[in-house]
Amino acid sequence: MVTPKLAYKNFLRQKRRNLFTAAGIAVSIALLFSTLSITKGFEKRMGTELQRTGIDFLIVPVSCAHEVASLLFYGKFTPTFLDQAIVEEIKRSPGIEIASPIIVAQMPDPKKNRKTLIYGYESEYIKKIKPDWRIKGEMPAGWDALRLNKILVGSDIAKEKGLKIGDSISYGSWTFLVSGILERTFSKDDAFIYAEIRTVQEVAIKTTGLRVIEVDDPTCVLKHRITDDPISAVAVKLKGAASFMEVKSDLTKRIPNIKTVTVSDAVKSVSAIAASAKTLSLSIVIVALMVGAAGIINSMLITVNEQTQEIGMMRAIGALKSDIFKMTIYESLIITGTGAIAGIILAIVGASLIEEIIGRLIPSVYSKGLLAFDIELAAVCFLMSLILGICAGLYPACKASKVSPVEAIKRL
Amino acid sequence: MLPVIALEGVEKIYRRGSEEIHALKDVNITFQEGEFISIVGQSGSGKTTLLNIMGCLDRPTRGTVKIDGIEVSTMNEKEISRIRREKIGFIFQQFYLIPGLTAAENVALPLKFSRKPIDKKYILSLLDTVGLDMRAKHTPDQLSGGEMQRVAIARAIANHPHVILADEPTGTLDTKNSMIIFELLKSLNSRGLTIILVTHNVAFAEKTGRVISISDGQMNSTRLDSKHITGSI
Ligand SMILES: Nc1ncnc2c1ncn2[C@@H]1O[C@H](COP(=O)(O)OP(=O)(O)O)[C@@H](O)[C@H]1O
Ligand SMILES: [Mg+2]
Numbered sequence: 001m002v003t004p005k006l007a008y009k010n011f012l013r014q015k016r017r018n019l020f021t022a023a024g025i026a027v028s029i030a031l032l033f034s035t036l037s038i039t040k041g042f043e044k045r046m047g048t049e050l051q052r053t054g055i056d057f058l059i060v061p062v063s064c065a066h067e068v069a070s071l072l073f074y075g076k077f078t079p080t081f082l083d084q085a086i087v088e089e090i091k092r093s094p095g096i097e098i099a100s101p102i103i104v105a106q107m108p109d110p111k112k113n114r115k116t117l118i119y120g121y122e123s124e125y126i127k128k129i130k131p132d133w134r135i136k137g138e139m140p141a142g143w144d145a146l147r148l149n150k151i152l153v154g155s156d157i158a159k160e161k162g163l164k165i166g167d168s169i170s171y172g173s174w175t176f177l178v179s180g181i182l183e184r185t186f187s188k189d190d191a192f193i194y195a196e197i198r199t200v201q202e203v204a205i206k207t208t209g210l211r212v213i214e215v216d217d218p219t220c221v222l223k224h225r226i227t228d229d230p231i232s233a234v235a236v237k238l239k240g241a242a243s244f245m246e247v248k249s250d251l252t253k254r255i256p257n258i259k260t261v262t263v264s265d266a267v268k269s270v271s272a273i274a275a276s277a278k279t280l281s282l283s284i285v286i287v288a289l290m291v292g293a294a295g296i297i298n299s300m301l302i303t304v305n306e307q308t309q310e311i312g313m314m315r316a317i318g319a320l321k322s323d324i325f326k327m328t329i330y331e332s333l334i335i336t337g338t339g340a341i342a343g344i345i346l347a348i349v350g351a352s353l354i355e356e357i358i359g360r361l362i363p364s365v366y367s368k369g370l371l372a373f374d375i376e377l378a379a380v381c382f383l384m385s386l387i388l389g390i391c392a393g394l395y396p397a398c399k400a401s402k403v404s405p406v407e408a409i410k411r412l
Numbered sequence: 413m414l415p416v417i418a419l420e421g422v423e424k425i426y427r428r429g430s431e432e433i434h435a436l437k438d439v440n441i442t443f444q445e446g447e448f449i450s451i452v453g454q455s456g457s458g459k460t461t462l463l464n465i466m467g468c469l470d471r472p473t474r475g476t477v478k479i480d481g482i483e484v485s486t487m488n489e490k491e492i493s494r495i496r497r498e499k500i501g502f503i504f505q506q507f508y509l510i511p512g513l514t515a516a517e518n519v520a521l522p523l524k525f526s527r528k529p530i531d532k533k534y535i536l537s538l539l540d541t542v543g544l545d546m547r548a549k550h551t552p553d554q555l556s557g558g559e560m561q562r563v564a565i566a567r568a569i570a571n572h573p574h575v576i577l578a579d580e581p582t583g584t585l586d587t588k589n590s591m592i593i594f595e596l597l598k599s600l601n602s603r604g605l606t607i608i609l610v611t612h613n614v615a616f617a618e619k620t621g622r623v624i625s626i627s628d629g630q631m632n633s634t635r636l637d638s639k640h641i642t643g644s645i
Contacts (some may be wrong), residue, residue: 009512313508316469317567318497318525321489405469405496408504409460409579 007330014303018335021299025339028288030347033381035281042274054131057262059234084229086255093250095242100125101231105204107171118193120200129235137165137180145196150179156190204230293392296332300396311400312407325401332393340385344378414481415442416575416606417466422475424461435461437629448601450617451610453626459610460579467500467577468492497526501568503578507560509552515563516548522571538566558589575606
């Protein structure tokens with residue numbers, strides 16, 4: 001193998017120029033690696049997370065049902081509420097095993113300049129709704145929990161604020177007592193706070209002007225009234241043999257202005273958000289890669305031009321056109337390969353920063369720890385860089401291989 | 413015996429736009445094995461063009477070129493590359509050593525392009541021939557101009573060529589180094605190698621077996637010293 005070594009020596013000769021070119025590739029490969037990692041991590045997580053839910057569907061207010069549902073699954077405050085009274089109505093439907101209300105409220109965190117979500121569940125159903133949860137301490141339950149504002153905190157929150165069981169924590173005028181800590185779930189759940197539903201209802205009533213959809217008049221566009229028992233959704237689990245379609249039609253007939261959203265519906269709408277985010281970032285990556293490729297072509301053409309006589313010499317002493325061609329391609333590959341390795345390292349090192357940015361841009365889709373090193377994706381990115389290297393090297397390589405051996409003898 | 417190189421009715425016309433330049437006009441010449449020939453002539457007279465054609469770096473517009481009796485004008489690129497690789501060694505005015513490679517690696521280059529195994533001892537013996545075996549690991553930036561040209565000579569003979577073509581190899585060197593290079597070429601010739609040297613140095617030309625002078629693309633040959641003609645192997 002003559003040419004790889006020659007190409008490598010040549011790469012070193014134009015070190016600065018080549019390293020700048022490689023840096024361009026590094027940035028685009030870092031973008032590619034991050035995009036692929038996040039998408040892959042997200043898809044994987046979504047699959048397992050949704051399978052883990054113990055419920056079959058959610059009942060949500062009719063407005064923007066899919067958005068509401070996906071936001072519930074993935075964590076966001078929803079401004080529209082139902083009245084808890086409908087839970088009893090729902091339970092009357094045959095085929096329903098569990099119907100349990102859920103509420104989401106947001107708690108201002110002035111120190112962090114952001115809002116922390118607090119979820120309210122009926123404590124007796126928490127095992128059914130979140131079968132995978134492992135709790136240190138206890139899920140707040142009973143009158144005591146309400147009186148003392150007991151909460152369960154996600155592991156990220158606990159870590160961030162250094163909370164232990166028995167500690168108290170304040171959000172604005174609210175003070176809570178930590179009665180349990182949720183062990184790491186590696187999902188969005190790690191970033192929230194949980195309490196008995198009554199506790200959260202109280203928070204919601206005091207922090208928002210609560211609007212509840214008026215259920216008496218279905219022909220009216222949207223009427224609102226105030227409720228003492230607001231809920232964001234009702235989690236429903238069916239009896240083994242029950243048909244979802246039958247239950248759904250029964251519920252929507254009897255209770256107006258509600259919508260049912262199944263787990264797979266939620267997956268679909270969240271996937272749609274994720275897919276469009278992926279498309280957007282991949283198109284940015286493609287543009288970045290093209291700019292990088294242009295950089296390589298430019299740099300290599302300069303090199304070929306500068307080394308015309310030397311190439312002529314090599315042709316004169318026996319190098320074949322294909323030797324020169326290969327040598328130029330190898331050099332291009334060294335540039336993109338170096339760039340790719342640097343880019344992957346850059347992506348991993350800069351992961352936390354990137355996570356932060358993406359987390360702000362698309363909070364409903366994103367959760368922490370998605371950007372982990374994945375050898376498969378690293379290989380894909382490296383391969384991608386090699387393909388890029390070959391493509392970008394083609395034109396300069398053609399030019400180089402066309403250099404006539406006569407060039408060697410021409411006088412300067 | 414077949415001549416090493418034989419040109420017959422060779423013409424070279426360069427076209428620059430509508431302008432035609434007759435760089436060589438009806439050149440007929442043969443070089444026998446073991447000859448040491450110098451080519452002299454004014455700048456622009458066609459010396460380099462002639463060397464390019466003899467070395468199969470370029471094709472004549474008209475006429476035939478035979479290397480060891482083999483007609484090369486009709487060969488394709490790949491075959492010509494092979495002829496160059498196997499039969500001809502080049503020495504250039506600008507040396508053209510590859511900067512990142514050591515002297516030994518530069519010398520080994522033609523062998524690599526020929527896909528031949530590299531024998532370190534052989535490479536060292538080549539460097540020894542040019543008096544630089546101690547500098548095998550040095551890179552070109554650690555060598556003087558004269559030393560670089562000597563490495564280039566070792567590179568030119570690495571593939572056991574039949575003929576060495578040198579285009580003003582001392583053009584950029586001082587008198588002392590020019591002498592060393594010329595003596596080196598002479599000693600290679602005394603080992604039987606055919607040497608064709610383009611030079612402006614009259615003193616050197618006079619010491620070669622035959623001087624061919626070119627003017628305006630036409631040539632005339634003079635025999636100076638018969639002892640070099642037949643080749644003293
Ligand atoms: N590639 C070329 N295109 C056009 N004209 C050329 C080319 N190479 C050489 N010539 C012309 O051919 C003539 C002979 O050039 P050359 O063989 O380089 O002469 P020398 O080596 O004796 O100085 C000159 O007039 C030169 O300008
Ligand atoms: Mg010349």
